[in-house]
Amino acid sequence: MSEGSFLRVRAIAKKEVVEFTRDWRTIIAIIVIPLLMFPLLFILFPILLESETAELDALELSIVIQTDGLPENLAENISLSSMDYSIELLPNLTSLSEPGQDLERVRNSSTDAVLRFESNDDVWGYAILHLSTSERSNEARNRLLNTLSEWESSETRERIEQGGLDVNTTLDPLRWDGEISSGDVATSGEQSGMILSMFIPLVLAIWTYSSAIQPSIDMTAGERERGTLEALLCLPCTRMELLFGKWLAVATITGVGVLLQVFGLLFAIGYLASSSSFIGVPQLSVISICLIVLSIMLFAVMVVAFELALAMRSHSVKEAGSILAPALMLILFPALFTQVINLDGIEGFWFAIPVVNILLALRELLMNRVITEHVLIWGISSIVYASLAAYYASRQFNREDIVTSLS
Amino acid sequence: MPKSLLSIQGVTKNFAEVEALHEINLEIYSGEIVGLVGSNGAGKTTLLRLMAGVYKPSSGTVNLSNGEPVTTMRHELGVVPESTGLYSRLTAWENIRYHSRMHGIPDSVSWARTEKFAEHLDMKESLSRHTKGFSRGMKQKTALLRALAHGPNILLLDEPTAGLDITSARTVRALVRQLRDEGGTVIYSTHQLAEAQQVCDRIVIIHNGEIRADGSPLTLLEDSKTESLEEAYVSLTQDQARTRKEDNDRESAFTGWWRRFFTPKTPQTTREVMESE
Secondary structure, three states, rough: OHHHHHHHHHHHHHHHHHHOOOOOOHHHHHHHHHHHHHHHHHHHHHHHHHHHHHHHOOOOOOEEEEEEEHHHHHHHHHHHHOOEEEOOOOOOOOOOOOOOOHHHHHHHOOOOOOEEEEEEEEEEEEEOOOOOOOOHHHHHHHHHHHHHHHHHHHHHHHHHOOOOHHHHHOOOOOOOOOOHHHHHOHHHHHHHHHHHHHHHHHHHHHHHHHHHHHHHHHOOHHHHHHHHHHHOOOOOOOOHHHHHHHHHHHHHHHHHHHHHHHHHHHHHHHHHHOOOOOOOOOOOOOHHHHHHHHHHHHHHHHHHHHHHHHHHHHHHHHHHHHHHHHHHHHHHHHHHHHHOOOOOOEEEHHHHHHOOOHHHHHHHOOOOOOHHHHHHHHHHHHHHHHHHHHHHHHHHHHHHHHOOOOO | OOOEEEEEEEEEEEOEEEEEEEHHHHHHHHOOEEEEEOOOOOOOOHHHHHHHOOOOOEEEEEEEOOOOOOOHHHEEEEEOOOOOOOOOEHHHHHHHHHHHHHHOOHHHHHHHHHHHHHHHHHOHHOOOOHHHHHHHHHHHHHHHHHHHHOOEEEEEOOOOOOOOOOHHHHHHHHHHHHHHHHHOEEEEEEEEHHHHHOOOOOOEEEOOEEEEEEEEEHHHHHHHHOHHHHOOOHOOOOOOOOOOOOOOHHHHHHHHHHHHHHOOOOOOOHHHHHHHH
């Protein structure tokens, strides 16, 4: 590339980025949302859930118990679970689960739940009537189930003891010796890499594609619609320079968005790691890190060129949007599919399938597995796909009708 | 004899089956204002785009005086397309600077030229403003400044006064004449014959993709033996203007069917209109 050509490409890319970022909506779309999405999802959402759970725990519930004789210790346990109850006689029903006359009062929330409890020689039968669309009713059911489960355990122990058996050996004849986690020979870094490999490739693939949609359309079909492309084509720059400059701008904007999102994801994971033993810092070699960067770059070249080409084919912003948005499926399905592919003993051809190859490569590399054969296959195939996408984009940019617009 | 700057030889331009221009031969000389006059769809914009190197001719050549095709010498040209082509999130000066940089001109040089012409167009105060809120006239003036900032030899203007108020149109025309007086060459496309007569040294009448007349206003009158240019134009373009191919004609069988399926029948009578309400 000559110096003049380099300067023109730089001028195009710079202008595109400056113009694009002057729109405050863009700043929100490419900086604020990617940065906050995962922290909000992983940190605030659990906090919100916790506060909701605490609110439910504090509820005083009222239930009806229909029984022919309630064991005293069970009645005590129910009272301890913050549930007021009134006792009624069991109605005459073929099955305890039949709502019968009680349907209306549960549906209209006169009572949060109805427990039916019937003694039958040595066993008891029970059923709970509740309204699954009501939080209070669901909570009443859960508390009742917990209380009944505890009562059942104590009843079981009592009966084992009465039979002259040892409770512990009867109920727990097979036991793990020592710490369960000590049995896993993978290091904590490898385990973290494994967990991250389930998130990061998916996030990168979807976000790379989706965050490139808006700039791709704006810089091609948008220019065409606004009539700015014609003036640009009269300038002493080749259409390849134009394509390269625009590609560089879209790749920069997309890259910033993806980086911020990954940063947000890592921050959220770091927060979780500090507050629990769920995840740690992944253990990656320098080669793995370099190959991760290379694979993302190749993916970005391919995706951005493909999107620019599709957008350039379109006569208007609306048309480009209606093509590029559903084309996300071309990334989404392989991305989801890749998550369930078993990497142990995986055949080499998987690493030659477009989109799947890069996602599998990312999964392997995040687990710090550098397998030369796989690297060569995904490296070469990705270069081929990226070149094809770039060639397709250059063909679209060389069309004469790109100066005409439907508007 | 003035020096030829741009030579168009035997140029034909086809878009699929439509022949937009047929066997065009035209020489543009240094220091003249050439008016391309024709009705909508006559081929003026296509000819300007060929001159600017946006389109390639289907046959024939568009070369500069040194024999080089215009695509290799675009810095010789300053172009103001009909749509002006300004970026609304950039200031007027940023728009101008962007194009100048693409021409490889240092900012200081393009600023000096811009400042000079901005005075004439009463645009100096507006150079630092974003073009989003600009009126049509201000946009046109900014596009003109942008086309002049790198010091082109030939200025291509596509309907530069379309949609402008009287004062703005007057200012643009005055600048064009001033550029000619300073030795510049201007190709000025318009469908207003009176405007062409007022501004141009030479008028080229285009109709249905062909050049029907080429000469000074006086020569045109003499050749056509008419009292006014308007009469001359009418006599030269008596055959019915072709209609532009609609998009509907170009669409595929499937998209055509799809569109027609969702388009209700256009009523033909008042009764049908009332029934469709």
